Amino acid sequence: MNVDLAGALELITRVVGVRGAMVVSADEGLVVAESSMDGIEGAAVAALTAGVVSRLTRATAAAGRSAPAFVHLQAEGGSLLAVPAAEDLLVVAVTDPDVNVGLVRLELRRMAEQLA
Amino acid sequence: MRVIEPWVADPLQRFLAESSARLVLLTTSSGQVVAQHGFTRALDVMSAAALGAAIMASTDELGRITASGASRALSHQGPSRGVFLSGFDVPQGRWIGLVVYDHDSSLGLVRLFFDRLVGELTALAPVETPAREVLAADFENELNASLRSLFGR
Numbered sequence: 001m002n003v004d005l006a007g008a009l010e011l012i013t014r015v016v017g018v019r020g021a022m023v024v025s026a027d028e029g030l031v032v033a034e035s036s037m038d039g040i041e042g043a044a045v046a047a048l049t050a051g052v053v054s055r056l057t058r059a060t061a062a063a064g065r066s067a068p069a070f071v072h073l074q075a076e077g078g079s080l081l082a083v084p085a086a087e088d089l090l091v092v093a094v095t096d097p098d099v100n101v102g103l104v105r106l107e108l109r110r111m112a113e114q115l116a
Numbered sequence: 117m118r119v120i121e122p123w124v125a126d127p128l129q130r131f132l133a134e135s136s137a138r139l140v141l142l143t144t145s146s147g148q149v150v151a152q153h154g155f156t157r158a159l160d161v162m163s164a165a166a167l168g169a170a171i172m173a174s175t176d177e178l179g180r181i182t183a184s185g186a187s188r189a190l191s192h193q194g195p196s197r198g199v200f201l202s203g204f205d206v207p208q209g210r211w212i213g214l215v216v217y218d219h220d221s222s223l224g225l226v227r228l229f230f231d232r233l234v235g236e237l238t239a240l241a242p243v244e245t246p247a248r249e250v251l252a253a254d255f256e257n258e259l260n261a262s263l264r265s266l267f268g269r
Binding site: 024030054 | 223224227
């Protein structure tokens with residue numbers, strides 16, 4: 001893997017409404033790289049997002065479905081989006097409520113493909 | 117969960133619920149067991165307390181030799197379980213936390229909620245006399261005394 005993580009995360013945070021983006025180790029729930037996470041507790045987001053995705057993955061497996069390719073957690077104050085990538089990584093974005101989710105998802109998947 | 121210090125119970129219960137840790141052991145640096153969750157045998161608590169204290173002492177010394185300062189925490193990831201070990205200061209003195217977790221949790225979650233546990237313990241700790249110097253004989257005596265309290269032996 002030879003990816004400019006900072007540059008790739010920058011492309012995600014350039015989308016209007018994205019408050020921050022990060023790459024997280026899915027198994028350990030630790031931050032690998034992050035960008036523009038002002039006012040957001042990066043370590044907490046990484047740990048909790050990895051936990052949520054891990055449980056969702058087990059839930060879908062128990063239901064006989066494949067692992068989630070995109071997770072969208074919608075809350076009153078905004079959204080948390082996550083896309084699993086290779087090398088046991090997650091690409092995560094924290095957004096405002098009115099963000100263009102489709103565009104962010106596109107950028108997250110683009111980065112996940114780069115990490116493959 | 118069993119606790120020697122009652123004010124530790126609520127924060128530790130929250131930590132267990134939030135982190136999904138399997139085993140937790142809180143000890144003073146002098147070997148007194150403050151609380152434990154998940155251990156069923158006094159012998160296991162004794163071994164874990166002694167090993168945890170020895171590891172923290174070794175890493176602190178390593179930090180001193182390499183001028184990197186006292187270690188805050190270290191972790192070990194096994195194939196099915198991980199171990200998180202951390203030394204932290206409360207008004208009573210230096211305590212050591214040993215946490216064992218599995219696939220229901222992660223190092224990130226344990227670290228996150230352990231930091232919160234330390235914050236809560238620091239805030240709730242009753243004001244007591246400062247900790248005295250730790251001697252080898254004290255370590256064994258206090259460890260044995262706390263094991264008798266926890267396991268009734």
